[in-house]
Amino acid sequence: MSAQESVVSISGLGKVFPKGGVTALENIDLGVQPGEFISLIGPSGCGKSTLLRIIGDLTQPTSGEVLVNGKPAPQARLDRDYGIVFQAAVLFDWRTVAKNIALPLELLKWDRAKRDARVSEMLDLVELNDFGSHYPWQLSGGMQQRVSIARALSFSPALLLMDEPFGALDEMTRERLNLELLSIWAETKSTVIFVTHSISEAVFLSTRVVVMSPRPGRIAGVVEIALAQPRGVRTREEPRFFELVTEVREMLHAVETEAELPE
Amino acid sequence: MSTLAVAESGGGVGRASGFARTWLPAALVFGIGLLCWQWIFPDVLGVKPFLLPRLSDVLSALWENRDALKTAAWITFKEAFGGLILGSGIAILAALVLARWRPLGNALIPYLIAANAIPVIAFAPITNAWFGTLSPWSKIVIAAALCFFPVLVNTLRGLTSVHPSSIELMHAYACPQRTIFWKLRIPAAMPYLFTALKIAAVLAMIGAVVGDYFGGSTESLGVQIQSAVALSRYELGWAAIVVASVIGSVLYGAVALAERFVIRWHPSVRAVD
Numbered sequence A: 001m002s003a004q005e006s007v008v009s010i011s012g013l014g015k016v017f018p019k020g021g022v023t024a025l026e027n028i029d030l031g032v033q034p035g036e037f038i039s040l041i042g043p044s045g046c047g048k049s050t051l052l053r054i055i056g057d058l059t060q061p062t063s064g065e066v067l068v069n070g071k072p073a074p075q076a077r078l079d080r081d082y083g084i085v086f087q088a089a090v091l092f093d094w095r096t097v098a099k100n101i102a103l104p105l106e107l108l109k110w111d112r113a114k115r116d117a118r119v120s121e122m123l124d125l126v127e128l129n130d131f132g133s134h135y136p137w138q139l140s141g142g143m144q145q146r147v148s149i150a151r152a153l154s155f156s157p158a159l160l161l162m163d164e165p166f167g168a169l170d171e172m173t174r175e176r177l178n179l180e181l182l183s184i185w186a187e188t189k190s191t192v193i194f195v196t197h198s199i200s201e202a203v204f205l206s207t208r209v210v211v212m213s214p215r216p217g218r219i220a221g222v223v224e225i226a227l228a229q230p231r232g233v234r235t236r237e238e239p240r241f242f243e244l245v246t247e248v249r250e251m252l253h254a255v256e257t258e259a260e261l262p263e
Numbered sequence B: 001m002s003t004l005a006v007a008e009s010g011g012g013v014g015r016a017s018g019f020a021r022t023w024l025p026a027a028l029v030f031g032i033g034l035l036c037w038q039w040i041f042p043d044v045l046g047v048k049p050f051l052l053p054r055l056s057d058v059l060s061a062l063w064e065n066r067d068a069l070k071t072a073a074w075i076t077f078k079e080a081f082g083g084l085i086l087g088s089g090i091a092i093l094a095a096l097v098l099a100r101w102r103p104l105g106n107a108l109i110p111y112l113i114a115a116n117a118i119p120v121i122a123f124a125p126i127t128n129a130w131f132g133t134l135s136p137w138s139k140i141v142i143a144a145a146l147c148f149f150p151v152l153v154n155t156l157r158g159l160t161s162v163h164p165s166s167i168e169l170m171h172a173y174a175c176p177q178r179t180i181f182w183k184l185r186i187p188a189a190m191p192y193l194f195t196a197l198k199i200a201a202v203l204a205m206i207g208a209v210v211g212d213y214f215g216g217s218t219e220s221l222g223v224q225i226q227s228a229v230a231l232s233r234y235e236l237g238w239a240a241i242v243v244a245s246v247i248g249s250v251l252y253g254a255v256a257l258a259e260r261f262v263i264r265w266h267p268s269v270r271a272v273d
Helices: A048-055 A073-078 A097-107 A112-125 A141-153 A171-188 A199-205 A233-237 A239-260 B002-009 B011-044 B055-064 B066-100 B102-115 B120-131 B136-160 B164-172 B177-213 B221-230 B234-262
Strands: A008-017 A022-032 A037-041 A063-068 A082-085 A159-163 A191-196 A208-213 A218-224
Touching (some): A008 A048, A048 A063, A048 A191, A063 A073, A082 A141, A097 A112, A097 B177, A112 A171, A141 A171, A171 A199, A191 A199, A199 A233, A208 A239, A233 A239, B011 B055, B055 B066, B055 B234, B066 B177, B066 B234, B120 B177, B164 B177, B177 B221, B221 B234
Parallel strands (some): A037 A191, A082 A159, A159 A191
Antiparallel strands (some): A008 A022, A008 A063
16 A cells, blocks of 8 residues: 555654653554544553554654655644544533534634534534533533534544543443444544544444554554444444454453563 | 522522522621621720721711712722732733743742742832832832732643643644634633732732822822821721722722623633522
């Protein structure tokens, strides 16, 4: 695959934290094609969040190269090529839901009418039509995270980076938001890189699951998730779903046992 | 308890009684205070008029000298208000500069904190020498200097204690520092700023009155208090103190009102709504 057609192309990437010289990532090679949904999964300390942050140019790598839309990551950030969703919703308390969603659009200097039209589209997309004039603190955690997703997608970035976005939510809310995210993904045809701790979440959402090993963080394996699209509540009950969950789980176990062995 | 009362009495009556229940204790204490001042202290405890004149005497002194007190109030109010605006204004600008250029902040903040320990009031005779005893500026500068530190320190804290994820979000959108200030740091600092301004409103009044004590326009409130007491006209002195308290409360109330309007989103304000 060439760098031109990949949304993200990572080669020989490494990251050593200057503090204590900990190697967070080593020899990472990964290509992400347009429209893919990639999950990064692995035990704590495997560097999955660090990898996501390097792709988003929020952390600098010590070696290797990251291209986003064929450009170095810093240039891609300056070109506003991606939207980002953190574990916390990171909404601004002084802005209403609608104004929070409009934040990136304001920064891109969209005019008022265009902004308002897009915000109401986004409210529609995350099913919060009646909440545009509410303040973040008037919403539940799940609703806040939907606002955060709407904000990240409001300017139709080519790439959506999500760092454990549903990690702080209860299981029921999480499963509902998984479904919602899939339908948003299908509708917007965006490319997603998604960091998670949850095996079933990774398998349910992704087209590929990237399993990472800790200390140093490496890619231990990639599992193709060939489950039919669109996926729904039933997908989680298919035998193929369980097989894939088992495959990812076994890969993770292997990685963790290996990490626990003395060197 | 109050919700129970609303449920029992129901409708508009319930709301009225809820309101009464909220304010009744405070009103009761106020009434008892006035009662003590008027009768208990002078009649029961035998407090002498030069220690604390009877409430009605203070009120009649207030009425009889209303013109002089009105002039005095206006002069001292201008000093306090000028000091509040000047001191807070410079402090806000300084906080913005120190938050924007961190190395400068790191170099200066220890000294600013140390300077905070200086008893500013001690400078009152010196500002008189600088600006002239009768000039309002000598008092405005004292009031401004008193306001400066709490506003600076609080605003700076507000501007710099923004959640790192919020900064990263703005960074992800490739925002320049200026935009991060306008869209994130300044709104986030508003609750801190208003806390500081409420403190400053009270300090400005103290600065103005004490500044007057060290010599000021003979018509100012501080000089009125001083000369009334010197002439053993205690009820007039107390009347002027009442006026000073009212001005202080009005300044504080104005800031508190602005706060409720500007940061409607903040927990401290929305709990009241």
